[in-house]
Structure formats: structure tokens, C-alpha cells
Amino acid sequence: MKFKKESLFFLKDLKQNNNRDWFSENKSIFIEAQSNAKELFESIKEKLEEHDEIGKDKLFRIYRDVRFSKDKTPYKHHFAGSFSREGARLRGGYYLRIRPGESFAAGGFFKPEKEDLLRIRKEFELDDSEIRDILNNKKFKNYFGGKLEGDELKTAPKGFDKKHPSIDLIRKKAFIAIRNFSDEEVISDNFVAEVDKTFRILRPFFDFMSDVLTTDLNGESII
Numbered sequence: 001m002k003f004k005k006e007s008l009f010f011l012k013d014l015k016q017n018n019n020r021d022w023f024s025e026n027k028s029i030f031i032e033a034q035s036n037a038k039e040l041f042e043s044i045k046e047k048l049e050e051h052d053e054i055g056k057d058k059l060f061r062i063y064r065d066v067r068f069s070k071d072k073t074p075y076k077h078h079f080a081g082s083f084s085r086e087g088a089r090l091r092g093g094y095y096l097r098i099r100p101g102e103s104f105a106a107g108g109f110f111k112p113e114k115e116d117l118l119r120i121r122k123e124f125e126l127d128d129s130e131i132r133d134i135l136n137n138k139k140f141k142n143y144f145g146g147k148l149e150g151d152e153l154k155t156a157p158k159g160f161d162k163k164h165p166s167i168d169l170i171r172k173k174a175f176i177a178i179r180n181f182s183d184e185e186v187i188s189d190n191f192v193a194e195v196d197k198t199f200r201i202l203r204p205f206f207d208f209m210s211d212v213l214t215t216d217l218n219g220e221s222i223i
Contacts, residue, residue, distance in 0.1 A: 110176060
């Protein structure tokens with residue numbers, strides 16, 4: 001299964017013609033591109049289920065909610081979808097976006113709940129050696145640059161020392177690993193395999209964070 005060049009061209013054209021009249025005139029092309037995207041995401045899910053337990057998966061709609069946005073363009077010029085891990089003991093989720101010139105695969109914790117965020121910060125305050133080992137792993141560096149993306153505070157959160165050695169991690173409000181893909185990679189024959197390989201390399205990070213979020217600071221299970 002591959003993402004077709006024609007589907008990528010549709011997204012490029014949509015960016016330049018993001019209006020309802022053009023979209024209506026090209027609805028049949030959109031339906032073909034969307035079908036291609038659905039098949040691609042289904043192939044990725046099948047690969048994921050060979051090595052992880054996946055609960056919900058979702059291909060997001062191309063229609064934008066413009067009610068509270070200054071940008072009134074009606075359509076997203078990308079296809080994107082997510083794959084959530086199954087159950088209370090497996091934390092984290094996978095994400096893929098295909099947008100001309102701005103495609104990426106990602107995984108992690110985009111908006112942790114307040115309690116989860118505090119638990120993660122407390123873990124890094126207590127001991128950051130395990131997460132540092134994961135980030136410094138050669139494969140993680142090759143695929144994700146050895147770092148976590150996401151919004152962060154400008155200073156230490158309340159109750160934490162701004163001079164703590166792990167303050168770079170403690171300040172974070174999200175913990176996301178991202179690998180970018182070129183257009184050539186997206187339409188290549190081995191794109192699904194590369195996305196799956198990318199997601200496999202996230203597993204040590206997910207396993208560590210799942211352990212953190214299902215135990216207290218003494219390592220005792222809370223589920």
C-alpha cells in the first residue's frame with residue numbers, strides 16, 4: 001500500500017484553492033484521495049497491531065471548524081490520523097500527518113491531564129536517568145533528533161526548583177517525538193514500512209512513560 005502521487009497533488013491544489021466552489025468541482029478527486037488515505041492508515045494500523053495493542057484509531061475529517069478561528073478557509077490541506085494504545089496500562093498515542101512539504105510521524109503525550117503531568121514532572125525531579133538514556137539512544141537520535149517537542153513553560157512550574165538539573169524536562173507541558181518526511185518519502189513504496197519502523201522506535205519511550213503513569217513514586221501500581 002502506498003500514498004499516491006495524485007493524492008499528494010490534490011492536497012497541493014487544495015492549499016492553493018481552499019474554497020467551497022473549487023472543492024465541489026473537484027469532489028471526485030477528493031473522494032479518490034481520501035480513499036487512498038484511508039487505505040494507507042489502515043495498512044499502518046495493521047502493522048502497528050503486530051507489535052503493539054491499539055485501541056481507537058481515527059482518520060480526521062478534512063473539514064475545518066472555523067467558528068472560533070481567524071482563518072476561515074474551510075478545508076485542511078492534509079490528511080491526518082491517530083492511533084491510541086489500548087487500556088489503562090498502555091499510555092501514549094501515535095499520529096501521522098500527510099501535508100505537502102510538512103509531513104511527519106509522531107508519538108507521545110500532547111496534552112497530559114493535570115494529574116499525569118504532575119506525576120511525570122515528579123518522576124523527572126526524582127530521577128531523569130532512564131528518560132535521558134532513551135533520548136540519547138542512537139536510534140532515537142537518528143529518528144527523532146534525541147529530543148522531545150511540545151509546549152513548555154518559560155520558567156519552573158509551581159513547586160519545582162528552577163535550577164533543578166532536569167528543569168528542561170520539568171518545564172514541558174507536552175512530550176512528543178517527531179520525525180519529518182519529505183514528499184518523496186511519502187509517495188515511496190516503503191513509506192508504510194518507514195512509518196512503522198518509526199513507531200517501533202518509540203516503544204521504549206512509551207513503555208517507560210506507561211510505567212511512570214501507572215505507578216506512584218515508590219514504584220507501586222496505582223491501577
